[in-house]
Amino acid sequence: MIYAIASGKGGTGKTTLSASLVSIWDRPVTAVDLDVEEPNLHLFLHPEETQTRRAYIEVPEPDESKCTLCRKCADICQFKAITIMGETLLVFPEMCHGCGGCLEVCPENALLPGKRELGEIISGTAYGNDFIMGRLRIGEAMSPPLMRHIKEGLTPKPSEDIIIDAPPGVSCPAISAVMDADCIVLVTEPTPFGFHDFKLAWEAFAPLGKPMGAVINRAGIGDTKVQDFCRNAAIPIWAEIPYAREIAEAYSEGAVIAQAVESLRETFETLRRNMQAATQEVPNA
Amino acid sequence: MHEVVIISGKGGAGKTSITGAFAHLSENTIICDLDVDAPDLHLLLAPTPLTQEEFRSGNEAVIDPSKCDDCGTCAAMCRFNAIELTKEGFKVSPLHCEGCKVCVEFCPSDAIDFPEKHCGQWSVSSTRFGTMVHAQLFPGEENSGRLVTLLKQKARKIAEEEGHDIMLCDGAPGIGCPVISSMAGTDLAVVVTEPTPSGRHDLERVVKLCDHFKTKVAVIINKYDLNAAQTAGIEEFCKANGYPVICHFPHDQAMTESMVQAQVITEYSTNTASDLLETAWKNMLNLLQDNSK
Numbered sequence: 001m002i003y004a005i006a007s008g009k010g011g012t013g014k015t016t017l018s019a020s021l022v023s024i025w026d027r028p029v030t031a032v033d034l035d036v037e038e039p040n041l042h043l044f045l046h047p048e049e050t051q052t053r054r055a056y057i058e059v060p061e062p063d064e065s066k067c068t069l070c071r072k073c074a075d076i077c078q079f080k081a082i083t084i085m086g087e088t089l090l091v092f093p094e095m096c097h098g099c100g101g102c103l104e105v106c107p108e109n110a111l112l113p114g115k116r117e118l119g120e121i122i123s124g125t126a127y128g129n130d131f132i133m134g135r136l137r138i139g140e141a142m143s144p145p146l147m148r149h150i151k152e153g154l155t156p157k158p159s160e161d162i163i164i165d166a167p168p169g170v171s172c173p174a175i176s177a178v179m180d181a182d183c184i185v186l187v188t189e190p191t192p193f194g195f196h197d198f199k200l201a202w203e204a205f206a207p208l209g210k211p212m213g214a215v216i217n218r219a220g221i222g223d224t225k226v227q228d229f230c231r232n233a234a235i236p237i238w239a240e241i242p243y244a245r246e247i248a249e250a251y252s253e254g255a256v257i258a259q260a261v262e263s264l265r266e267t268f269e270t271l272r273r274n275m276q277a278a279t280q281e282v283p284n285a
Numbered sequence: 286m287h288e289v290v291i292i293s294g295k296g297g298a299g300k301t302s303i304t305g306a307f308a309h310l311s312e313n314t315i316i317c318d319l320d321v322d323a324p325d326l327h328l329l330l331a332p333t334p335l336t337q338e339e340f341r342s343g344n345e346a347v348i349d350p351s352k353c354d355d356c357g358t359c360a361a362m363c364r365f366n367a368i369e370l371t372k373e374g375f376k377v378s379p380l381h382c383e384g385c386k387v388c389v390e391f392c393p394s395d396a397i398d399f400p401e402k403h404c405g406q407w408s409v410s411s412t413r414f415g416t417m418v419h420a421q422l423f424p425g426e427e428n429s430g431r432l433v434t435l436l437k438q439k440a441r442k443i444a445e446e447e448g449h450d451i452m453l454c455d456g457a458p459g460i461g462c463p464v465i466s467s468m469a470g471t472d473l474a475v476v477v478t479e480p481t482p483s484g485r486h487d488l489e490r491v492v493k494l495c496d497h498f499k500t501k502v503a504v505i506i507n508k509y510d511l512n513a514a515q516t517a518g519i520e521e522f523c524k525a526n527g528y529p530v531i532c533h534f535p536h537d538q539a540m541t542e543s544m545v546q547a548q549v550i551t552e553y554s555t556n557t558a559s560d561l562l563e564t565a566w567k568n569m570l571n572l573l574q575d576n577s578k
Contacts, residue, residue, distance in 0.1 A: 010296010010458040037459035043482040099385030169322040175425040204424030252512035
């Protein structure tokens with residue numbers, strides 16, 4: 001099963017939760033950090049035996065000797081990555097989404113497949129399990145292509161699970177992190193910002209039709225609007241992690257809180273059971 | 286006019302709370318929420334919309350089943366695995382479709398439409414601290430960068446008309462598309478961090494991005510008293526790289542309490558914490574002055 005740990009608002013505890021879940025998971029599990037812009041899971045899981053490879057996206061490389069300036073490539077490109085200035089074909093590789101349309105449409109074979117670096121994919125082991133993360137190259141604008149590279153390498157066996165630490169928000173990077181999951185865990189905090197972004201995330205992910213549950217982190221701060229909303233919308237609350245300075249300090253030291261804070265152990269065991277039960281209820285999922 | 290954007294790399298570091306306080310402390314500012322994906326600044330500023338417009342950007346492929354002869358060319362050519370063969374024939378998954386037009390162009394039966402997408406809305410509003418430009422991208426949409434650019438253009442125009450001297454922008458988390466767009470034309474990036482491994486790690490990446498685009502940086506360490514060793518490490522990093530730290534803000538419950546009251550912290554409490562942000566704002570103004578010399 002694939003479990004995605006997501007949230008509308010950033011900083012609500014996705015990584016804290018993902019690291020803790022991986023540390024107590026009772027089946028083989030691959031930890032995947034898909035927040036490639038600001039990956040943090042490795043700071044808590046400290047993967048070993050790491051291997052790093054670079055990932056690329058195909059972008060056009062013009063061969064000026066063959067180009068007749070027919071404009072077909074510039075016309076098909078929807079991303080302003082190709083333009084013709086006077087007698088010169090200009091390619092802006094940073095704008096390219098890698099659709100391959102220009103190469104297909106060019107009647108002169110004047111565009112060759114080149115590449116742009118998206119970033120790195122780092123794999124290793126943590127807590128006796130597989131670990132994989134992406135790290136977007138600084139200056140690279142698009143995270144979904146790097147996320148696709150990581151996801152293509154994931155082939156869950158029936159005896160294994162995958163826990164995805166998703167990027168914040170509800171736009172394309174967040175959706176592409178959760179869309180292949182069997183179950184979504186929405187982490188929030190009971191504050192006006194947390195509540196507002198929780199609703200956005202719920203509206204965004206509910207149409208995917210996947211089992212979804214909420215985790216309220218820092219319970220006790222702010223108000224109880226998230227809990228009220230969950231009750232009314234019949235969203236199960238799978239865990240509440242109380243606000244405590246002790247937890248915040250353990251986190252600030254890079255600790256996995258399910259391991260460092262004794263009182264949270266049972267909270268995370270319950271969360272794990274709730275997540276596993278949610279995917280069992282879906283026939284043939 | 287000076288353009289300032291508050292960013293952090295890591296989400297939840299305190300960008301919006303600090304932007305709200307700065308909006309309160311400023312005197313002649315246009316306010317802009319550039320986190321178009323999960324905007325929150327409006328929760329503090331309670332904007333009254335003056336104008337509201339649709340954001341249309343990009344297109345998406347839609348297969349017309351009456352014209353489709355199931356040849357499969359589209360699915361074979363799509364690099365985004367957005368076209369699937371279902372019981373009702375080939376279908377485009379809007380979540381996967383990148384809007385590249387390759388399938389539209391190469392469909393031998395001309396069976397694929399390519400309508401423009403309505404992917405969000407944006408507003409110009411009035412708030413108790415001045416005019417605010419903000420937006421909401423619809424769930425799952427792309428083109429957040431284009432929407433950010435549109436908001437900045439709009440805000441610049443209003444700033445010129447109304448004679449503002451600062452454009453104060455709340456940025457998005459991360460270092461990708463919307464953050465990069467928010468940096469264009471920016472004089473100063475105020476980076477909010479926290480003394481945790483994630484806060485430090487994300488600070489280092491986001492300031493590298495600022496350096497990459499030659500944007501000046503000032504740093505605010507939020508919750509600085511949570512971990513003294515981490516705070517010292519961040520200070521050292523900033524000093525070594527020439528990033529001025531303009532504020533150490535404590536871990537203060539009043540931050541959440543003011544949010545619950547829909548107030549910014551400097552309105553809600555007049556304790557020392559508020560004074561710290563006032564000093565930070567003045568430090569920031571001094572940096573802007575120095576920069577423009």
